[in-house]
Amino acid sequence: MSNPIQRVAVVTGAARGIGAAVARRLAADGMGVAVLDLHEAACQTIVEEIVAAGGRALAVGADVSDEAAVTRGVERVVTELGAPSVLVNNAGVIRDNLLFKMTVEDWDAVMNVHLRGAFLCTRAVQRHMIDQGWGRVISLSSTSALGNRGQANYAAAKAGVQGFTKTLALELGKFGVTANAIAPGFIETEMTAETAERMGISFEKMKELVTAQIPVARTGKPDDIAHAVSFLASEGAGFISGQVLYIAGGPRN
Incomplete structure (x- = not known):
C-alpha cells in the first residue's frame, strides 16, 4: 500500500545484497528511495529497476564513514528527492580474522563503516525527521553481535549498533521517531x-x-530482511521502538 504522504527513504549499502532488496521493497511501498553506496555508478542498476517499475529513486555515492561525504549526500537527497523520513543503516564490510592476527586497520575499517557510519548518517537525517514529526531509523545488526569466532571487530560493531539503537529510541521517541535494529542470521x-x-x-x-x-x-534471503524493514518503516509500527529483531530462522539468545 502506498503511503498517503510520499515518504523518502535513505538506504545505505544499497548497491547489492540486503540493501538492494530493501531499496526495491521500500520503493514498492511507495517511498522515494535514495540508493546510497560507496560508488554512485554501482547504484545505477537498482535505481533503474525502481524507476522502470514506476518508482522514484536517486543514486548517491558516499563513504558513510566520511562526515563531509555524508553531509553532502543527505543534502542531495533533500534537494532531489525530498527530506528523508526513513533511514536504513545497512552499509557494512567484513575483515574477519582471529584476534591475534587482526590488524588495527581491519578493526578500524569495520568500526568506521558499521558504527561511525550509522552515527553519521543518523545524525545527518534526524533533524529532517524531527521537523516532520515522523521518522524511522532501522539499523542492521547481526546474530554475530552475540559472539562469533574470527569476528571480534564485526561482533563488537554489531553489538554497538544495538546499544546505539536503544539510545536513539530514548532520545528521539518524543519527536515521533522510532529506532529499531534487525539482526540477520545467515543470508x-x-x-x-x-x-x-x-x-x-x-x-x-x-x-x-x-x-x-x-x-x-x-x-535466509535478502527479501526476508526487506519484508521486516518494510514493516518497521510503516505507519503501523509507530509503537515499536528500541527493539532488536533477530531474523535467523530460529531462536537466538
Whole structure:
C-alpha cells in the first residue's frame, strides 16, 4: 500500500545484497528511495529497476564513514528527492580474522563503516525527521553481535549498533521517531559467498552446513530482511521502538 504522504527513504549499502532488496521493497511501498553506496555508478542498476517499475529513486555515492561525504549526500537527497523520513543503516564490510592476527586497520575499517557510519548518517537525517514529526531509523545488526569466532571487530560493531539503537529510541521517541535494529542470521548475499571463497569451500557447501543448524531448514534471503524493514518503516509500527529483531530462522539468545 502506498503511503498517503510520499515518504523518502535513505538506504545505505544499497548497491547489492540486503540493501538492494530493501531499496526495491521500500520503493514498492511507495517511498522515494535514495540508493546510497560507496560508488554512485554501482547504484545505477537498482535505481533503474525502481524507476522502470514506476518508482522514484536517486543514486548517491558516499563513504558513510566520511562526515563531509555524508553531509553532502543527505543534502542531495533533500534537494532531489525530498527530506528523508526513513533511514536504513545497512552499509557494512567484513575483515574477519582471529584476534591475534587482526590488524588495527581491519578493526578500524569495520568500526568506521558499521558504527561511525550509522552515527553519521543518523545524525545527518534526524533533524529532517524531527521537523516532520515522523521518522524511522532501522539499523542492521547481526546474530554475530552475540559472539562469533574470527569476528571480534564485526561482533563488537554489531553489538554497538544495538546499544546505539536503544539510545536513539530514548532520545528521539518524543519527536515521533522510532529506532529499531534487525539482526540477520545467515543470508545468501555476495558477502556470504565471498566468505565461503575465503574459507576455501563452495557456497553450496556452506549453505548446506548452515542449513543443518537452522530450525526452519533453509538459509535466509535478502527479501526476508526487506519484508521486516518494510514493516518497521510503516505507519503501523509507530509503537515499536528500541527493539532488536533477530531474523535467523530460529531462536537466538
